[in-house]
Amino acid sequence: MAAIEFERVSKRYGDVEIIRNLNFGVKAGEFMVFVGPSGCGKSTTLRMIAGLETITGGNLSIGDRVVNDVHPKDRDIAMVFQSYALYPHMTVYDNIAFGLKIRKMPDAEVRKRVGEAAAILGLEPLLERKPKALSGGQRQRVALGRAIVRNPSVFLFDEPLSNLDAELRVQMRSEISQLQRRLSTTTVYVTHDQIEAMTMGHRIAVMRPLQADQPEASNLMQCGTPMELYDTPANVFVARFIGTPRMNMLPARIADDGSTVQLFDLNLPVSAQFAEVARNQRGRPVLLGIRSEHVGLAHEVDWNGTVAIEGTAEMVEPLGHEVIVHLMVNGENLIGRQRSHAGLPQPGDPYRMVINCEAMHLFDPATELRLQ
Amino acid sequence: MVRREPSHLWMHLALIAFVLVTIYPVLWVLALAFSGQQSVGIIDLPADPSFFERLRAILPFPEHFSVKNFTEVWTEQSFGRWMLNSAVVSLLTTGLGVFLACTAAYAFSRFRFPGRNQGMLLFLVSQMFPGTLMLIPLFIIIVKWLGLGNTYFGLVIVYATTAIPFCVWMMKGYFDTIPIDIEESAVIDGASRQTIFFRIILPLAKPAIAITALFSFMTAWNEFILASVFMEAEANYTAPVGLRFFVGGFSAQWGYFAAGSVLVSLPVVLLFLYLQKYLISGLTAGSVK
Ligand SMILES: Nc1ncnc2c1ncn2[C@@H]1O[C@H](COP(=O)(O)OP(=O)(O)OP(=O)(O)O)[C@@H](O)[C@H]1O
Numbered sequence: 246m247a248a249i250e251f252e253r254v255s256k257r258y259g260d261v262e263i264i265r266n267l268n269f270g271v272k273a274g275e276f277m278v279f280v281g282p283s284g285c286g287k288s289t290t291l292r293m294i295a296g297l298e299t300i301t302g303g304n305l306s307i308g309d310r311v312v313n314d315v316h317p318k319d320r321d322i323a324m325v326f327q328s329y330a331l332y333p334h335m336t337v338y339d340n341i342a343f344g345l346k347i348r349k350m351p352d353a354e355v356r357k358r359v360g361e362a363a364a365i366l367g368l369e370p371l372l373e374r375k376p377k378a379l380s381g382g383q384r385q386r387v388a389l390g391r392a393i394v395r396n397p398s399v400f401l402f403d404e405p406l407s408n409l410d411a412e413l414r415v416q417m418r419s420e421i422s423q424l425q426r427r428l429s430t431t432t433v434y435v436t437h438d439q440i441e442a443m444t445m446g447h448r449i450a451v452m453r454p455l456q457a458d459q460p461e462a463s464n465l466m467q468c469g470t471p472m473e474l475y476d477t478p479a480n481v482f483v484a485r486f487i488g489t490p491r492m493n494m495l496p497a498r499i500a501d502d503g504s505t506v507q508l509f510d511l512n513l514p515v516s517a518q519f520a521e522v523a524r525n526q527r528g529r530p531v532l533l534g535i536r537s538e539h540v541g542l543a544h545e546v547d548w549n550g551t552v553a554i555e556g557t558a559e560m561v562e563p564l565g566h567e568v569i570v571h572l573m574v575n576g577e578n579l580i581g582r583q584r585s586h587a588g589l590p591q592p593g594d595p596y597r598m599v600i601n602c603e604a605m606h607l608f609d610p611a612t613e614l615r616l617q
Numbered sequence: 618m619v620r621r622e623p624s625h626l627w628m629h630l631a632l633i634a635f636v637l638v639t640i641y642p643v644l645w646v647l648a649l650a651f652s653g654q655q656s657v658g659i660i661d662l663p664a665d666p667s668f669f670e671r672l673r674a675i676l677p678f679p680e681h682f683s684v685k686n687f688t689e690v691w692t693e694q695s696f697g698r699w700m701l702n703s704a705v706v707s708l709l710t711t712g713l714g715v716f717l718a719c720t721a722a723y724a725f726s727r728f729r730f731p732g733r734n735q736g737m738l739l740f741l742v743s744q745m746f747p748g749t750l751m752l753i754p755l756f757i758i759i760v761k762w763l764g765l766g767n768t769y770f771g772l773v774i775v776y777a778t779t780a781i782p783f784c785v786w787m788m789k790g791y792f793d794t795i796p797i798d799i800e801e802s803a804v805i806d807g808a809s810r811q812t813i814f815f816r817i818i819l820p821l822a823k824p825a826i827a828i829t830a831l832f833s834f835m836t837a838w839n840e841f842i843l844a845s846v847f848m849e850a851e852a853n854y855t856a857p858v859g860l861r862f863f864v865g866g867f868s869a870q871w872g873y874f875a876a877g878s879v880l881v882s883l884p885v886v887l888l889f890l891y892l893q894k895y896l897i898s899g900l901t902a903g904s905v906k
């Protein structure tokens with residue numbers, strides 16, 4: 246177990262800056278998930294922790310030690326690759342034992358440790374097989390076995406489940422979570438699947454590719470527990486990235502008296518959370534964020550402050566347990582959800598839903614930061 | 618619906634004709650070798666041969682079978698000695714060539730260093746000159762400067778350097794197909810470069826090593842011109858040079874020549890059969906994805 250600390254860490258390939266000004270930490274024993282769109286530098290950051298990529302600026306520490314120039318093998322980490330990267334010419338046993346053998350561990354101890362790891366992962370009947378003769382899920386387990394057998398102070402995972410089918414992914418998701426809770430080894434897990442992020446991580450770091458027009462901004466958009474990110478996203482990017490379907494984001498304006506948000510021709514009472522913000526931002530434009538589960542049918546919900554909104558149905562997606570309704574309101578897309586699938590609108594029909602004003606999020610349209 | 622394939626008869630006839638043309642000389646060598654005599658004519662034609670007797674004369678089939686040529690080549694001539702010379706030179710060449718080609722190709726495949734692309738190109742360019750062009754410079758360097766004339770080592774150096782460019786290209790191409798993830802994963806497991814190279818990369822590159830080894834071996838085993846220039850003493854001849862000795866200026870021992878040729882070709886055939894078991898694909902299957 247060791248904490249990981251990023252201090253103004255940056256990475257560039259030649260002239261191309263990939264990571265800028267990363268400042269955050271992973272606590273000892275914590276399960277941290279890096280999530281973000283493709284190309285945002287998740288893998289690069291993970292590989293910097295592993296020591297597979299050099300760091301071009303700042304300091305990275307594992308435990309009490311700055312590891313900028315420490316060789317991967319001396320960092321006491323284990324990594325599971327997206328591609329598994331098993332040694333194809335070795336048996337499962339040798340794959341798992343390789344790291345121990347080259348560290349000159351006595352044979353008896355190697356056998357004991359590999360045995361334990363294989364038992365935890367249910368690999369015992371497969372120890373004599375070559376990777377070629379394993380299924381995807383079994384290979385993934387061997388890759389896990391190779392990591393846990395060394396009992397490292399940090400686990401690193403780079404999208405370890407993305408090659409598995411949906412069912413196996415769900416199963417392995419919980420296996421990895423349970424394993425981590427049991428060993429309480431500090432873990433950094435990279436994924437672009439936000440369900441993995443929300444369900445597995447103690448905390449999540451949301452990352453974004455560097456923007457040309459924001460020369461100061463870091464890749465890190467927000468770091469917090471899954472519910473913090475969900476309930477109080479720090480900016481429009483996180484608000485839109487976490488949650489499916491995406492959070493509705495509509496241009497609005499704070500009324501001159503600061504008591505309501507004017508959305509199209511509607512007046513939404515400001516929630517208590519934003520009362521002070523609204524007073525300070527009187528008459529200013531804002532971005533109003535509202536999640537689809539807070540746009541519903543009047544007779545299905547019992548929200549405190551609701552405002553009815555009318556639009557044309559664009560697309561209706563019945564999922565069985567609920568229906569996702571895409572409305573077009575004054576040229577803006579608004580997504581809502583309802584439970585009943587009786588009397589669904591046809592595309593083009595006028596349709597009326599209600600907004601839960603208590604659940605609004607307000608963002609500054611210029612900086613895209615949450616107003617507070 | 619079943620459709621009859623068009624008849625392949627003509628194609629097969631043409632192919633058979635080509636095969637005959639190809640193996641005819643080989644059959645002649647075999648026939649000569651087993652004829653037990655030294656002249657190229659292995660049939661005694663009567664003074665006024667009939668058509669069938671003429672036909673019989675061009676068939677590669679000796680009148681009498683005998684292994685005399687083989688035994689004499691071995692006992693009365695120094696052919697055994699020459700084969701041994703060839704074997705030593707070829708095996709040393711193979712060892713040196715394969716080792717250097719593997720290490721060089723690995724560096725070209727995995728490291729980024731100044732001159733990397735130029736280096737690969739230079740290897741290719743070196744292959745474009747005919748070997749005889751190098752004869753005089755090589756003679757000066759190896760024999761005059763290094764004093765390695767009439768030694769195994771002189772030939773080994775030359776053969777290995779001739780074989781290495783092709784081998785490096787061959788090995789680099791193969792190394793490039795081995796996923797880098799495997800190596801990174803070994804790095805994290807704590808393996809050093811050497812461990813990775815010898816315990817991960819080389820075992821995975823067996824097919825390419827087999828080809829490289831065969832190529833290096835054949836480069837050395839079959840080479841005639843350089844060997845005939847470097848090896849002046851009869852005891853140091855390699856097998857191809859020795860063969861030439863049988864049919865040189867004053868002698869025309871075609872029977873020995875043929876028997877020797879058969880003996881010379883055997884090791885290459887055996888080596889190929891042995892290496893064949895390494896020429897399998899899919900060694901990296903199951904590693905990634
Ligand atoms: N060797 C390199 N040279 C230049 N740019 C690179 C190099 N390696 C990666 N990059 C760039 O760095 C950026 C981040 O790459 P990275 O692999 O970290 O993304 P990621 O967040 O893991 O994406 P994904 O979800 O697709 O795996 C990408 O834009 C990529 O093009």
Ligand SMILES: [Mg+2]
Binds near residue numbers: 288
């Ligand atoms: Mg990645």
